Amino acid sequence: xxxxxxxxxxxxxxxxxxxxxxxxxxxxxxxxxxxxxxxxxxxxxxxxxxxxxxxxxxxxxxxxxxxxxxxxxxxxxxxxxxxxxxxxxxxxxxxxxxxxxxxxxxxxxxxxxxxxxxxxxxxxxxxxxxxxxxxxxxxxxxxxxxxxxxxxxxxxxxxxxxxxxxxxxxxxxxxxxxxxxxxxxxxxxxxxxxxxxxxxxxxxxxxxxxxxxxxxxxxxxxxxxxxxxxxxxxxx
Numbered sequence: 001x002x003x004x005x006x007x008x009x010x011x012x013x014x015x016x017x018x019x020x021x022x023x024x025x026x027x028x029x030x031x032x033x034x035x036x037x038x039x040x041x042x043x044x045x046x047x048x049x050x051x052x053x054x055x056x057x058x059x060x061x062x063x064x065x066x067x068x069x070x071x072x073x074x075x076x077x078x079x080x081x082x083x084x085x086x087x088x089x090x091x092x093x094x095x096x097x098x099x100x101x102x103x104x105x106x107x108x109x110x111x112x113x114x115x116x117x118x119x120x121x122x123x124x125x126x127x128x129x130x131x132x133x134x135x136x137x138x139x140x141x142x143x144x145x146x147x148x149x150x151x152x153x154x155x156x157x158x159x160x161x162x163x164x165x166x167x168x169x170x171x172x173x174x175x176x177x178x179x180x181x182x183x184x185x186x187x188x189x190x191x192x193x194x195x196x197x198x199x200x201x202x203x204x205x206x207x208x209x210x211x212x213x214x215x216x217x218x219x220x221x222x223x224x225x226x227x228x229x230x231x232x233x234x235x236x
Contacts, residue, residue, distance in 0.1 A: 038124030041087030043075030165194035
């Protein structure tokens, strides 16, 4: 893969890192639409880097910013119980307002790269799914994909700000997101052009992550196919 870490300038003057993965043809002058890939509570770890490389192999210029940098730069956790508790601890202390501003800075940084053709989507998992939703409302993205975004139902007042296409993926048996929360999102976006909500029966939170016990190959592949189709029609 053609990847590297880059510096991103925050709106308040600080600097933080982002993992940049470029399309395979980038060395020959190739470019691609942009994706700001938003981490789970485990940081920009090997899995998130792998997902960035995966979308880069599909021709996208992908930037995964280190959004925990204000607390602890370069958090890189695994999926065991101890690391899960550490990740939850970071999430509980996370400043979502500052985080969305950092993501807006990431969107701007990605748009400014010569390898990015201009249109940029946000795509996030778990906490990152919630942040992708907030990016759709506040960070000027051209489209948003939200995988099992916990807490979206508590921020539905933001929905009116969303003018771009948005795709939601929810797990049917999510241990963190109740069915009532998914129903609230469905009701809010009912009839909204450009909004799609898919629920995957019988799978749990984190079904996309191949490093977690909840991984489900069929649902992961189906959701990824839908995400690629969505991205191909919204930012390509």
